[in-house]
Amino acid sequence: MSTVHRLTLADILAEHSRSRPLITAVVDGDVRLDYPRLEERVARLAGALAAEGVGAGDRVLWLGQNSHRVLELLLAAGRLGAILCPANWRQSPDELAFVLSDLSPKVVVWERSEAVEAVRSRAAEAVGSGGARWVLSGDEYEEFLAGGPVEPDGFVDDTAPVLALYTAAFDGRPNAALLSHQALVAHSASLLHVRQIEPGFTFLNSGPLFHVGTMMFCLATLLAGGTNVFTPAFDAEEVCRLIDAERCTQAFLFGQMIDAVVAANAGGKYDLKSLGFISHSEEWDSMITVSDTPWCRSKMGGYGQTEVAGMLTFLGLAPGAAGFAGRPSPLVQVRLLDASGEEVPSGEAGEICARGKSIFSGYFNRPELNVKKFRGGWHHTGDLGRREPDGTITFIGPRLRMIKSGNENVYPAEVERVLKTHPAVADAAVIGVPDDQWGQSVKAVVVLRPDAVADAEALVGHVRGLLASYKKPKHVEFAESIPKKGFTPDYDALDERYGGGGYPGA
Amino acid sequence: MSTVHRLTLADILAEHSRSRPLITAVVDGDVRLDYPRLEERVARLAGALAAEGVGAGDRVLWLGQNSHRVLELLLAAGRLGAILCPANWRQSPDELAFVLSDLSPKVVVWERSEAVEAVRSRAAEAVGSGGARWVLSGDEYEEFLAGGPVEPDGFVDDTAPVLALYTAAFDGRPNAALLSHQALVAHSASLLHVRQIEPGFTFLNSGPLFHVGTMMFCLATLLAGGTNVFTPAFDAEEVCRLIDAERCTQAFLFGQMIDAVVAANAGGKYDLKSLGFISHSEEWDSMITVSDTPWCRSKMGGYGQTEVAGMLTFLGLAPGAAGFAGRPSPLVQVRLLDASGEEVPSGEAGEICARGKSIFSGYFNRPELNVKKFRGGWHHTGDLGRREPDGTITFIGPRLRMIKSGNENVYPAEVERVLKTHPAVADAAVIGVPDDQWGQSVKAVVVLRPDAVADAEALVGHVRGLLASYKKPKHVEFAESIPKKGFTPDYDALDERYGGGGYPGA
Known part of the structure; x- marks a missing residue:
């Protein structure tokens, strides 16, 4: 990449501090920073991190609830070619201890809130400091930042990773997905397009920044030169107050969160009309401005995951x-x-x-x-x-696993999804069992709804009606429940109990 | 660049042929191609070009008016890592001869239209074939394309140039600006955002594709998976007919072109309501749908040039x-x-x-x-x-040139612009003249409006009121006209006539 084509997160901030000197970049409690002030702080913060030895490829960990400091640390890390990970403060001490030893950050900025402190102290006990400099959010963070020399804007390739988000526990432990400047900028550009983000966009970060769902809108707002409003965690009344006070144009809200906001604003105490958002319920629609942008036309945005920086399809x-x-x-x-x-x-x-x-x-x-x-x-x-x-x-x-029957591929998730559309089925899991003729054949383990009646033939017929014939179960067993690992079936347990085996590649 | 992060123009087409199999990609006279058919043709055309020895970095020249073939050739060249140049068919034979020898294309696809033929034959006479394969647009092009093996989708780095547009005649001869896949995609993404391009976008290519102004919307339409409608050159009646027949949502139109369209549709023969475009005149506004997208809110889109793929600011x-x-x-x-x-x-x-x-x-x-x-x-x-x-x-x-007076920089263009805001001034040019004390001093050559009266003192005072004092002319001479090179003052002639010289770096 040549310098003339570079666009890092730090570059975006540098442009905004020139193109939008009068626009508020972040609002967080009493903190209110315009773009030039944010850039000044980020330059100092980068200097302070560099003084602690943070350089290209090194990790910085944020351990706290939502804060403008997450954005500051991300931008400062980006200026150095380093990587920020906002840790999930809701996880268990054991999980956090794993993250600390897996990521081995050079600097940890932490918050002494009740929610965070319990998990932090027990995790830190388990792994020790690991040589990291721990900086307490608040006054200590301000001193740390103020002591930093202004870090000159060095050359950082925009394909370098800058954000790490833990996800994808394929084998029981999560992995940190690394997202580059380029990936975050490109994804943000797609949100600018689909959400039709315009000047004056003000996003309320009301979901957790350690998840891509909130982070992706925080970064799109940054790319657009809009205003990011932070609140530590979702609180319906506080969300109402902030939308009203800051004239937020979007917030991270869905489903039950929206119901809670509607309930909190039942008396119409707060003016939420600045919010241009999705239709949800009659009450909600009357409180906000239902938006006609492509993003807001449907309640379901599309398909996405952390590894694609947010949304892959819209x-x-x-x-x-x-x-x-x-x-x-x-x-x-x-x-x-x-x-x-x-x-x-x-x-x-x-x-x-x-x-x-x-x-x-x-x-x-x-x-x-x-x-x-x-x-x-x-x-x-x-x-x-x-x-x-x-x-x-x-x-x-x-996907999880695949069944090979004859020369055909059968994906359990697909058959399960169809089985669950049968009115009598409460839950279902599909495994492959060894078959002399076909290599494997499809077996369904089905939990019926209370009082519902359906026999194997009916269920097989239902699947055959909706999928290619070779995908229909050859065997059906009824069970009281499906063993689970988190939200997905525990296929190893199912195989053991119901005779699964013979999988391709196994 | 790793393959997993690649996005070439060919990749975009490959995606559309899957995601939009039923959508019309191009309309051009009787030709109407959906995305899968366009991809199939492009793959064959790439094979035919490769068989002529066109490979990475090689040039292909299009010499004709607007056609869907420009887009086909661009996409086919992109599949090979090669570069398409749509030549300006309005230029002189001498200018085209320069382009042919400067670019040394391996393949030239040309059109035997009256407009093109005169310039082509005389230019080709001047430079000979240069070893290029000349393919005549129409049946010969179809045979050429049909004979191509399907070119497999190879690895092309998306930072490779794919489009060459002649511009920027700094020294009297134009230079071909090279635009990469990445630059064209990024610029298109910015148009998707600012123009709020949505599914169903149908662009009428009614300006010349050898200029970035039309090409940038052609490519944004491609990126969005919309429909590109081609017409050989601007013709007001035909533009009306095509907007009506194809339900075009945007066209390349401005100023006098819009007036001509309004005149051609005076009787309301054509329905232009599908067009979501800028406000222009009462009649125009009543014919179309005045659009409220950021792009359409103002008549002047921003600042741009070919070298930035279109618009730099909006x-x-x-x-x-x-x-x-x-x-x-x-x-x-x-x-x-x-x-x-x-x-x-x-x-x-x-x-x-x-x-x-x-x-x-x-x-x-x-x-x-x-x-x-x-x-x-x-x-x-x-x-x-x-x-x-x-x-x-x-x-x-x-910028053109800079005057150094004392230790200060003075740009003629800036002083000229201010001089021209004086009501008595019809035209003005500013040069630097040698000055013993200051190195150079500022001299204005001014053409007054007929019957207008203004003396040197008034004009100097006008400039001093609007610019830093050191930028005001020390000398003013009145003239009948300003010698020009194209649209800009001929500074060499001005220097000679009015005593200019002593420029920094000269």
Whole structure:
């Protein structure tokens, strides 16, 4: 990359401090910073981090609730070619201890809030300081920042990672997805497009910044030169107050959060009309301005994951689409691939694979996993999807494992999804059992709804009506419950109990 | 660049042929191609070009009026890492001969229209075939394309140039600005944002594709997966017919072109309501749908040039701005630099310099000029601008040359612009004359309006009231006219006639 084509997060801030000197960049409690002031603080913070030995590729950890400091630390890390990880303060001490030793940050900025302190102290006990400099958010952070020399704007390649978000616990432990300046800028550009973000955009960071869902709008707001309003964590009354006081044009809200906001504002105490957002309920719609941007036209935005910096496909780009995940962002390609890397025909389930500007740079310190995820030059999302006849994409579910029956591939998630659409079925899991003739055959383990009646024949017929015949279960067993690992079936336990085996590649 | 982050124009087409199989990609007379059919043709055309020896970095020339073939050739060249140049068919045979020998294309696709043939035959006479394969547009082109093997989708780095547009005749001869896949995609993404391009966007290519103004919307339409409608050249009646027949949502139209369309549709024969475009006149506004997107809110889009792939700044991103060029695209940085590369303070004139995703890759075969244009890691536009107190940018005019008076820099374009705001002044040019005390001093050559009266003192006072005192002319001479080179003053002639000289660096 030549300098003349570079665009890092630090570059964006440098431009805004010139192009938008009068615009408020961040609001956080009593803190209110315009773009020039934010840039000044970020330059000093970068200097302070550099003085602690933070350089290209090094990690900085934020351990706290939402704060403008997350954005400051991200921009300062970016100025040095370093990486910020906002840690999940809701996780267990054991999980945080894993993150601390996995990421080995050079600087940890932490918050002494009740929510954070319990997990922090026990995690720190477990791993020790690990040589990291721990800086307490608040006065100590201000002193740390103020003591920093102004870090000159050095050369950072915009393909360098700058943000690490833990996700994707494939094997029981999470992995830190690394997102580059380029990926974050490209994804933000796609949100500017689909959400039709305009001058004056003011985003309330009311969801956790350690998840991509909130972070992606925080960064799109930054790219647009808008205003980011921070609140430590979701609180319905405080969300109302901030929308009213700061004239927020969008917030991170969905489902039950919206219901809670409606309840908190039942008397109409707060004016939420500045919010241009999705339709939800009659009451909600009367409080806000229902927006007609492609992003807001549907309640479900599309398909995404941390590894693609947020959204890979947008429903807003495919009005009237057959596939409920919509169409890809303009800055990516999507392919539905089989296990051998070949594209599956339209209508068939395949792994959702992607290539393009907003794709992550791999997981931190997982070279073998990264080779696997990027095989053939495509990022393998680990999720299943399908192209509909109109070219739009349906997200089926996590891939997990594949059954090989005859010469055909059968993905349990797809069969399970169809089984669950039967009115009598409360839950279902699908495994492959060894079959002398076909290698494997499909077996369904089904939990019926209380008082519901359905026999195996009815369920097999239901699947056969909606999927290719070879995908229908050959065997059905009824059970009281499906063993789970988190939200997904525990296939190892299912295989053991119901005779699964013979999987391809196994 | 890793494959997983690649996004070439060919990649975009490959995605659309999957995501938008039912959408019409191009309309051109009787030709109507959906995305899968366009991709199939492009793959064959790439194969045919490769069979002629066209490979990475090689040039293909289009010599004709607007056609869907321009887009096909661009995409096919992009698939090979090669470069398409759509030549200006309005130029003189001498100018075209220069382009042919400068660019040395391996393949020329040409059109036997009356407009093109005169210039082509005389230019070809002058330079000979140069070893190029000449393919006649129409049946011969179809045979050429059909004979191509399907070119596999190879690895092309998206920072490779793919489009060459002649511009910037600094020294009397134009230079071919090279635009990479990345630059074109990034610029298109900025248009998707500012124009709020949505599914169903249908662009009428009614301006010449050898200029960036039309090409940039053609490519934004491609990125959005919309429909490009081609017409050979602007014809008001045909523009009306096509907008009506194809339900075009935008066209390349401005000023007098709009007036001509209004006149052609005086009887309301055509329904132009599909067009969501800028307000222009009462009649026009009643024929179309006046659009409220940021792009359409103002008649003047911002500041741009070929070397930045189109627009560098957008007025639509700066509502109520002091600077009439607005604010930079989200994907670039802008700096106003002095001759030594230092940033000038807000309010001072400096050269508009830029860095970011949509900046060009330099001029074809001009290594020394490129070093100069990219010095310090910034693209030097050659134009002067100023930051206003609100951070927005005012475009002043071309830099051309600089006067050094005392230790101060004076840009003729800036002083001329101010002189021309005096009601008595019809035209003005500013030169530097040698000055024993100050090195140079400022001299204005002024043409008064018929019957207008103003003396030197009044004009100097006018300038002093609007610019720093050292910029005011020390000498004023009145003239009947200003000698010109194209649209800009002929400074060499002015220097000779009015005693100019002593310029810095000269």
